[in-house]
Amino acid sequence: MPQRDTVNRRIVLAARPHGLPTPRDFRLEEAAMPTPGEGQVLLRTLYLSLDPYMRNLMDETGPAYAPSVKLGEMERPSLAPGGLGIPAFTAYVGLPDIGRPEPGETVVVAAATGAVGAVVGQIARLKGARVVGIAGGAEKCRYAVEALGFDACLDRRDPQLAERLAAACPDGIDVYFENVGGPVLDAVLPLLNVGVRVPVCGFIFDAFRRDMGEWIAAVDPGAGRRGPRGSGRVGPPANRAATGPTSSARST
DSSP: OOOOTTEEEEEEEOSOOSSSOOGGGEEEEEEEOOOOOTTOOOOOOOOOOOOTHHHHTTSOOSSOSSOOOOTTOOOOOOSSOGGGSHHHHHHHHIIIIIIOOOTTOEEEEESTTSTTHHHHHHHHHHTTOEEEEEESSHHHHHHHHHTSOOSEEEETTOTTHHHHHHHHOTTOEEEEEBSOOHHHHHHHGGGEEEEEEOEEOOOHHHHTSSOHHHHHHHHOGGGTOOOGGGOOOOOOOTTSOOOSOOOOOEEO
16 A cells, blocks of 8 residues: 555554454544644654554453553554563563573473564573474574574474474473464473473464353363363373473463
8 A cells, every 4th residue: 555645544443353353343544644743753654563462452451561442543553662662571571580491491482483482582592591483484484593593493384393393392391482372382282391381471372263251261270171272281291200390380
């Protein structure tokens, strides 16, 4: 869509989504280009980051880390993107405080090239850990290894993901930074070592695929939870003796 110097376009929230958002939940509006006043500057948007957390802000909720978007309004862009924004802060708290990687340990990062995962992987490398990422597609995996410094990165779409992950983590997984849930979590669970630390940042695969009642039933142990996609429990594989707690999962 070509830009015009005299027209300001914005996409606003037209309706509260039910499950996954659809184009009908948004509306394109056009207005005259504003004129900056004293002490103001007019900026042109070149790129926008669409992050999973933004889906949460489309619901009408109580107090949270960011206010809900009102109908007829748009998401407010962060003035501290990248390494200074919420995603990087999530990585900085989630990995050092909860994951606590040690030199030589194996850290697996889901959504490895996302705003959070990319920072998680780099912190893990600085801590001396071996880092294996999981991302969507060969291009992202190359970026994780060549630009971000991951030791390896696997394509989540690979039908042999579980087998390839096992080969990439011959000594099991000591820290798993969870961002997605779903089939990625299914591949990770059998490889978790005794004493694994699992910072839980998100379950975006499952979070909006069903209504809230089904979601609560899926994740609440008191509701008969078997785990995302029937994956059962968090624990070590059968060939590893369970001598203590198998996870210390906390939410970031």
